Amino acid sequence: MQHARRNISLLIIAQLIFVSGSVITVTFGGIVGAKLASSPNLATLPVSLMVLGTAIGTIPASWLMNLFGRQIGFIGAALAASFSLWLAADSIAQTRFWQYCLATGLIGVCLAFSAQLRFAAAESVDVSRAGLAISLILAGSIGGAMVGPELIAQGNTVSDNGFIGALLLAAVLFLIGAVVLLFLKLPKSFDQVALNAAMPSRSVSGLLQSPPFLLAVISGTVGYGVMTYLMTATPVSMHVIDGHSMEDTAAVIRAHVLGMYVPSLFSGYLITRYGERNIIGWGVAIYIVTVAIALTGQAIMHYTAALILLGLGWNFMFVGGTTLLIKTYQPEERFKAQAINEAAVFGTSAVGSLLAGALLSQFGWTLVVISTVPALLLVTALLVLTPTLVARTQK
Template sequence: MLCLATSLLGAYRSTGGYIRYLAADLAPDGRKERSLSIVMYGGLIAAFLGPFAAPAASRAFAIEFVGSYALVALLGLAAVPLALTVSREPRAAASPAGANVGGEDEAAGPATLREGRGNPNFVTALVLLPLSGALMTLVMAIGPLASVHAHHSAELGAALIQWHLVGMFAPALISGELMRRIGPWHTSLTGIGITLLGGVAGASGDGAAAMMTAMICAGVGWNFTYLAGTAFLVRSYATGRGSRLQAVVEGATGAVSVVASLLSATAFDTLGWRMSSVLVLAVGGPLLVWQRRYGRRNATAADALDLSVASARPVAEA
């Protein structure tokens, strides 16, 4: 029953990732990136309230943790009326010029994976989102274990997770505006760089300051990369036509994050905290190099495709 309940919660949680795409599709042109960061404000609230609500709910009933699941159920029910307030769905716009080969009916349908493979924005999102999610998951899962093995207090272990969550969501207050000013490519490079900085801090030792820096940087780096990757994906299709491409990227991100979570205990058991941080550098370093080269080489093509997608939007509105 516990495994079944957890699976259902996971299925519920998996739908949450699509909310940001809906927000971007419904936002007016020029405010799509801003809408992505606004959606993430909810995570900031959870980062501050979660560490206090979780232990209080777990002790609310005679049987421990019954209140925790009751709280999750109440939050899930509270989301239903909020979802019903969405008064309209984004209507599909025509494909960018040259992308559709299947006829007029297909033009109003979801963008195909074949279209996505030829779009550098989609390719970038398909690389950035899974790998950044995997690195963040790896650090988040290992951090509390490493804190215990380093003989830090339980309070520090809780603080590591709390400030990691703050790092994941607090930058949404500025990252959306920053991305609007410097673009998703520079934002993604900034995020990867911050993640690498956290890897350096973790590799330097298992002291409280080093671990806290590593956990915060992993969260902040993920925020920037997550927003940039989502912006790349939103730019890869016309409004209302992204369901298939979204599913591919979300599925890949979830699968890679699951693998990172499953491997985190083995990585810590065999490598320890410091070498696990070196592993972050081993993955993040090549990712940074790839993004610099691929992004620079395809910047012109990506911008051209983005303009084509934008020019198709009035078709849907008409």
Template sequence: MIRASRDMWLLAVGQALSGTVVSLLTAVSSLSGAMLAPYQGLSTVPVSATVCGTLLMIYPASVIMGRLGRRIGFFLKAVIGIAGGLVSAVALVLQSFSILVVGTFLLGAFSAFSQYYRFAAIDAVKSADERTRAVAMITGAGIVGGILGPYLASHFDRAFQTPFVGSFIALTVVCIAIAISQIFLSADLGRDSATPSTSSPPALRFKPSSDFAAASIICAIGFAAMTLTMNAAPLALARDPRCGGSTTPILQAHFIAMYLPSLFNATLVRAAGLRGLVAGGLVALLLMALSAQLFEATPSLYFIQLTLSGLGWNFVFNGGTLMVASTYSNDHKTKAQGINSLIVYGANVFASLAAGILVAQYGWQAVNLACFPMILAGALFLFRMPRAKNA
């Protein structure tokens, strides 16, 4: 229990610092892209490169951590993040859009490993009953990153003559802190057993069930709807003269809404079950999308919408993660977690690419309109999940 407790705290630190990197990158990536892009519709290509880097690394990251453990995986992640931050800073100094895309691609590979903190939390507990609290604790640690990331982005964006160079340098320093903290994790945390149990077939024979597929798609929908609005928001806010170009308070509200509710998820699951938690998230996303169609965009409305986007992500993604965890055995962990993350980030690639195009061509209202079919699909897949997953 002592070692598990230590690992949980270290995972929480890693999640908080990783969330700082992600939120900082969200605050400056599309704006950096807009500064260097040959065409404004390509402003979110650096963001999309991040998602593509995540997509390509997401399954290998699961395999690496299955073989070598979470400690080596998260340390390697930090090294990749350091490289990505430095390359991105150099790109801005050289005014090179293509080098910026390379840097943000590396930061995507960094993010791939970060997606496994939720599963690492499950590894660190001893029983299925503790899973909800473990995931809530680790996800809740992201509150720190949600506040600190946008602050660092805005505080250091003019630290050097070239805008945003200081932000990427700050990102690099945070990655160094991640490397230092994660090296103290237990060496065997998350590492696959040398001999699979006789009660289930080898991991290589894992065949995803329909419940696994449905729960994974629910995770993907929650993440994609959030990604679409989160990546589009800085561009939409920068284009709106009523907002004065300031995105920091709105993004901070978004990230707080993403992570703060995790502290109460265990209570919510006991009261309404996992299906109820996911349904609540879909309702939050629906209110966000509807408000954009019914009301004129104002700073206050952006604030409310991005808060709803974060809340929707928290309930849908965390509920979906716990649903996924109940659909595979420990022998199948590496492959199941890799496939789940691959599905999530496959959807995110399209959402990220669509964000820049929709904002540039049609505006913020169209971004929210695109969320409606995703919300409907999420409701349909949730409806078909068996009530046994509601516990």
């Protein structure tokens, strides 16, 4: 129990640091991209490459952690992220768009490793407390939502160029994170009561034939994909197209990130009381309200309300999906199942992020928002059909 509490505390600190780096990259990505790129259509490419890097890094991250352990994976990712942030700062100083894109892509790969923090937390406690452990790790991102913008605000105190200053401060923060992670003592195995505990280890196709596993993966995939898609488009839509200030744009992104992670203070409890499927359903409903608000206008208040609700909906779908996921596989299937989930989640997010900039520049904010509706309908259909599909597979 003592090790579990210490591990959770250290993992929360690590989550804070990784999220702060993500917030800085998302906030700067489209804006720096617009300054350095040769075409407006390429403005969101740096953020898209961050998400693509995360997608590409998911399977190697699972494989390397299976081979060397999660602690080494986390420490290596923190050190690599520090280097990547320095590389991003240098690219701005040298006005090299390609180098900035390389740096954000590398940051994305590092974030693929940090995505495993929630699994490390879940494996540190009994399965009955996994939802709470996952939500606590995501709650650590509240600090990241505050630290990231604060580093942006303090950037001018380090360098004449505020972008460069903020990135260098973040690089130092990741070095501190690598030191913190040295004190982790993660269990080599964990207790788990899987839904199909009596079954032998399944292949990838076998896992994908499990309706609960499919629901868990798709809810996380759609929840994360829609969030990334709209979040990537927001800074460019607000600052570049609508002319809102950089300060207002950063404030909206900060409110969005808080909307993503503050609910983690209570979403674990809600999952324990009401179950994963209900929480996922609530997340879909909140996304629908988000779409409605985003379509009513493009003033600061519309962006703020829509992005806060976007964060809340993401939290319910992502935490609900992750908690359901760990109940659908056996211990020996964990890295395989987690790799499938992470590849689907971040691969879809990468596609959405890549599409966001092009669709925004060609068709505008309204079409970007409307185009999320089919994905939400898909999750709704799965929520309705999963109990029936489970009943059929058990016959």
